[in-house]
Amino acid sequence: MPANKSLLVLPGDGIGPEVMGQVRRVVDWMDKRRAVSFDVTEDLVGGAAIDVHGIPVTDATVEKAMNVDAVLLGAVGGPKWDNLDFSKKPERGLLRLRKDLQLYANLRPALCFEALVEASTLKPEIVSGLDIMIVRELTGGVYFGEPRGIETLPNGERRGVNTQVYTTSEIRRVAAVAFELARKRGNRVTSCEKANVMESGVLWREEVQKLHDESFGDVELSHMYADNAAMQLVRNPKQFDVIVTDNLFGDILSDEASMLTGSLGMLPSASLGDVDETGRRKALYEPVHGSAPDIAGSGKANPIATILSLAMALRYSFDLADDADLVEEAVKKVLAKGIRTADIQAPGSTVVSTGQMGDALLAELEAMAA
16 A cells, blocks of 8 residues: 555544544554554634634635545534634535535444443443444435525524435435445445435435445345334344435434444544546544533543544555554453543543543554464
């Protein structure tokens, strides 16, 4: 593999810079010990960009993101910027990156580490061995549909409008990602919508089924209403392998699935676009957790989700599966030793700071690479 793959780091707000600092340590370790070099650049997004530039992401930052192999983001937002107009809030920077890079497939794994089974609010036998991948359509649906807005009606009442809209191509391309992932996992896809009450759901079900019949007949496909899927995730989550769904339902179901594992601080995500003519696939990787401004600067943040986001980048953007496995195995070993940040502490565990968790992970990487 050619050296010096390009990586744009956007630490963002709150705990973002702290957890990203530990990721940079892993990147530096790989440069020295794995003969894998990255050209790393850093820029601003979210509230950090608002403070400097007055907007949540600049054209120049978006241009950088368009021209690197992968983007790694910390987290955005916080109460400091709560009173800004909706169009100027920190989260709009992330939404613009997703839209401009056409990152239409959001991959959200829900993996329960054996050492953290007791941290889940569900019974151990329900979550032990849990390994689900949720593929959420990310650039269409109700979050982007037009018309949208708030209007005052002639009678003085106010009305809020959002439009749920999907096209054949939008549905088929995200479904294809789900089918391809399933082939490398348990070979099962569950497609979720509300075809019983929504025309967009009828179209979603029909188009996913057509694509399956045309190109992915070897993959087991089932359809499920999204509300039933929400119930099944807490009733019997291990029935699922890959779930594919739209933007709104994907937002809800992936957050629900994440809590089966015990902590949002443990979960990474990837947002992928199409492969271009050079073979590059635009991609953004980020932890599922938010910016947690209440603990920012205290050294309590859990860096594991962001480090696992780097592992996803190694796997999906750089074709470095062995290196991704190494990082994931280091996480498992650290957790098995009872080393915890405060958010995942348990009786008898050793509670460590953000930096100390980084130390422990690097020590495990070093031991495995020796």
